[in-house]
Amino acid sequence: ATAPSVMTMNGHFAGVGDAPTKEQYEHGIQVIDEEKAFNPHLNTYLQLTKVAQSGFNYHLISVFGSQSTGKSTLLNHLFGTEFGVMSETERRQTTKGIWMSKNKREGAQVPESQKMADNILVMDVEGTDGRERGEDQDFERKSALFALATSEVLIVNIWEHQVGLYQGANMGLLKTVFEVNLQLFLKDKQSNPRSLLFFVIRDHLGTTPLANLRNTLIADLTNIWSTLSKPAGLEKSRIEDYFDFGFAALPHKILQPEKFVTEVEKLGTRFRAGYRTSKQNGLADHEFDGGVFLPEYHRRIPADGFSVYAEGVWDQIVNNKDLDLPTQQELLAQFRCDEISREVLEAFDVAIAPLEEKQADGIRMGKPTVLADLGVSGKTARVKSIKAFETEASRYHKGVYARKRVELEGKIDTRLKALYQGQLSAAHKSGVAKFSDAVSAAVKAGQKKGASYEFAEIVDREKAVALKQFEAEAKSLAIEGVPWSNFKQQYNLYEKDLDEVSATLRKEEMRRLATRVERWVRSRLGDSVGLEFNKLGSGRGGSGAPETGEKPASEKDLWDRIWNLFIATVKEAETRFIERAKSFDADQDEIEVGLWRLRRKSWGVLKAKIDEEVMEGNILLKLRENFEDKFRYDEAGVPRIWRPTDDIEGMYTKAKDSTLTLIPLLSRFRLSETYAPPDLPEWIGNAPASVDSKDEEDLTPIGGVDEEEGKSLEEEMTILSEAKRQDLVVRFKKTADGVYVEAKRSAIGGVAQ
Ligand code: GDP
Ligand code: MG
Known part of the structure; x- marks a missing residue:
């Protein structure tokens, strides 16, 4: 200030508002003037x-x-x-x-x-x-x-x-x-x-x-x-x-x-x-x-x-x-401790605010950031602040100092706590994502190699890695003697989330396993059921005697054999499924749901295979082969050479009638012993208690099992509808007629030659 704001010798103050300079204090400072006013510039x-x-x-x-x-x-x-x-x-x-x-x-x-x-x-x-x-x-x-x-x-x-x-x-x-x-x-x-x-x-x-x-x-x-x-x-x-x-x-x-x-x-x-x-x-x-x-x-x-x-x-x-001097000293302590605290907090803010901003930016952009070395920066700022406060403020009234120190620590820790919790929540998010990715990648790698991989081992290994990383971060943030900073709760939450993710991944793995097992069932049934239907093409199969009109064993117990090989196949599939599922720590409930789904799906597979076999063209061909076999071959399996004297018509009728009996047989899935459908509901069993809507999502309703579908077991077991049956009879007869006419012709032709 260039203004002549000097303290004059007689104690008058000029320009109290101006900031005094050293030169003005040659004669010292008038602490109290003759009007008993205290000089605000003493400090x-x-x-x-x-x-x-x-x-x-x-x-x-x-x-x-x-x-x-x-x-x-x-x-x-x-x-x-x-x-x-x-x-x-x-x-x-x-x-x-x-x-x-x-x-x-x-x-x-x-x-x-x-x-x-x-x-x-x-x-x-x-x-x-x-x-x-x-x-x-x-x-x-x-x-x-x-x-x-x-x-x-x-x-x-x-x-x-x-x-x-x-x-x-x-x-x-x-x-x-x-x-x-x-x-x-x-x-x-x-x-x-x-x-x-x-x-x-x-x-x-x-x-x-x-x-x-x-x-x-x-x-x-x-x-x-x-x-x-x-x-x-x-x-x-x-x-x-x-x-x-x-x-x-x-x-x-x-x-x-x-x-x-x-x-x-x-x-x-x-x-x-x-x-x-x-x-x-x-x-x-x-x-x-x-x-x-x-x-x-x-x-x-x-x-x-x-x-x-x-x-x-x-x-x-x-x-x-x-x-009252003690009171004055306490008031002074409060005033100064607050002032010192403010100064200390300003410095603390300089250190911490940029970190807070960085964290907030990450959250805003939907990509929570794990700040590098946050524990070190936080601890350094904290110690520095408290130390600075201690140096200056501990000279004041002990009780006030202690109280204000607690206040200051509270303020510092509130900031740090929020920052640290943000950090751990970022570490949590990225840790869970990394874990999930790592498990999926390892599974994929295992699948690629084609070798069997141990899902449970992958999960255990990756979980250990994920926990270790989180623990390291949490430990780096821990402040000695500060209970909130042990982050045990956050660690437990993190572990719980990892377990939840594991459970989801395991469920996916169960689905993949189920798909693999289903595929195996499909291929197995495709072969074995196909074989059973192929046997129909041979009218002389087994010990059947067309002459007696008795169906050969291969025809009569077709469904028994299909049912038996079906349940045997599924049984084997179940064993494989259980074994695998256990290897990756699936629990009993999950396994039960998986098996239940497997049985239902397998039934669907069987039904589809049967439907394929009884498709118009396919079944007609089989019936024709069956008929031809009965008609054109003798008991010894030798092809007949038709002569005009042969009872071609009689043979034809017998063979045709025999083959025609196959149509009702094929129309319904029935076991020979009981002449009733297999007890599919019993075999599939009730839905386990732990089944949820996601488990039921892709399941086709089954008649007699899913009662609310309004379809009976009888309907479920109907392979050919009445209309199809009649149609098939008509077509087959036409085919048989053709064969008959041909035979007749060849007999006459043979004579003519
Ligand atoms: P104050 O009012 O007590 O601050 O006294 P001052 O320091 O202003 O001095 C008052 C007068 O006493 C001045 O005229 C000084 O010269 C004189 N004086 C200072 N010291 C002495 C001393 O030791 N003996 C005598 N006799 N006079 C002194
Ligand atoms: Mg004097």
Whole structure:
């Protein structure tokens, strides 16, 4: 900003809205102005001076004392600060409100043992005489409260000649400090922070030794303490319970300027980095005389939360609310933990959002993607985020930190869980598809080779592969100590799906097996049934004697033989089917359905074969052959040479009648013994309970078995309808007549020759 938005020496802020620059802070920052307003840019100052990043490695000192006792002058000498000081000529109050500046002598070239501590912040508190503010005890009290709530060390700046003056303004101030302290730490008994009251005695003449001055001061302080009305429960408390005391004396700055400088220099070494406990120095607790920064003085407000904390504290003070530091610390912790959490989540988002997008894209395009190394990226982002949070936030109130950490983990895990579940669902989908493809491919390869392949083995092998891949993915996503990430349930679901796919594939395999077995039945029946019908062509088959009109055995028990060879063939087919089906782990229900289907289908095959055999042309030919055989051959099987004397007509009639008896025989499928159709319903059996509509899809209804079809068993067993029968009789007779005429002719012709 080029605008002259500088903080002026008298504490006025110009252009509060502008972002301040480092140059504007030469004189430090006015934390609280004379209107008691808190400076919203305090954190910017702490950022610019690099204090904000220091965690607990910073220190806060406040200086108190009457106006114009050289406080600002002292601080400027000690810490190289540039607080405004009153000019020698113009005796007017300069410091207004509370100013803060970082120690500018931090990097000074001094021996290691004298090095000042890192990040010392000094607060220059407006003089407390109330001379120019009238009897404004209010600000004095408020600034004391504020300083006590935040500072480790309170420098009390007094003239030597004020020591022992119990009625002096300083003692009034100290009384205020003590009262305020009791009020402040009443609510904070467990942390009970101590402070160091560090008396710097100015214009020390040297005639009274410092030890004497110290004794006088301690006596006065104890005295003041005893007169305080203490809150209930603290009546017996001693001043040493709350304060340690330190003392230093400085010569007159104007009269002994050189000595003043060297003494200030010496004093500066007490703000060193290390510290020695009072015990190490062999001193009583309250007579601490080493380095001033004891860890127990630290208010344990992380530097990055200091501005928020200080503002909260000041807000309570200004509004005359009970200042409850533990509550303030909790509020601060909540605020900062939330802020840190937000920052951490932003970084987490940067890492995770692209993965989420990729996954969403996959889903949108109907092709769920399994993201490579998701487990590693997810875990890294998670650990990094939680670690970052831990580093920053664990400095705050433990309870709040723990709670906010759980919250943060919850947020992170919600994102990861969704991402991981998407990943596993993609792995699930692709795994199931791969499994199905692999099994089908292996089956196909097995079929191609023609060799028998073991379906169950293929399924087992591919399932193991599929499970292993899924397990590897799930394991890579698992987060130690996070129960939702074990994905056992997803694994079980996946396995269940694989089993379902296996079942479907097995069903298909069963169908293929059924088809193969049916084909075998068809070819077997084709041959054997064909053979039985062919036997009809030979009218002399077996021991039949056309003369007696008795049908030869091959004709009479045609259906018995067909039925027997049919059930034997199917039996064999069933055995093959069972054997194979068992080899691929088909269960009993599936096998039963398969057998039931096989029997039905086989019956269909037989029916089709019979229908083919009794097709008009075929059966007529067979009848003609049968007739010719009976007519043209004698009992010995020798062809007859017709002579005119032969009873051609008689032979013809006998043979014709014999063959004609075949037609009713052929018309119905009947067993000779019972003269009834075979018990087809019994043989096929009831449909197994587990049959479903898909199993019944391609089945042809069977009369007498599928009763709802309205076709009886009698009808099912009708091979030739009445009309066909009559037609066949007529045609056959014509054919036979032809043969007869031919025979007759040949007999006459033979004579003629
Ligand atoms: P503050 O109001 O306490 O911050 O006092 P200042 O630092 O502004 O100083 C007030 C006046 O005291 C100035 O005129 C200084 O020159 C003068 N002064 C500073 N240090 C000393 C000192 O050690 N002894 C004496 N006698 N005067 C001092
Ligand atoms: Mg001053």
